Amino acid sequence: MVKVATGSKWPPLFVWLGARDADLLAIYVKLTDSYEQAVAVAGAFPTVISGVGQWGRLTVPLPVSDIDLLFDWVDESYRNVAPRRLVAMLDRRVLDREPASGQAAGVQYGSRPRRPKTRS
16 A cells, blocks of 8 residues: 555545435546546536636546546546656556557557547
């Protein structure tokens, strides 16, 4: 288990799935590079809980039409919140993995090709 010192009693959250009995099914993420994309593509809006929307937190209504895009947003959110050393460990693990049997040569298990960032 990794302990992260934040000056708060709560660790930094990169994704929140909302309340169990919420009227709107949504996921909450912290985006920087794809903020505008999430707003345009998925109808995301700044998160109003505790005013965290002013720091790049978005509420993305579910379901999202492109699940890979949602995975990319969760990945970006983790990379925005996690300590640099944990992001570096994640990058090393993805790069060091050998292809699983039956996979094409050059394709790494557990990694998705990065989508180009679109700007409006």
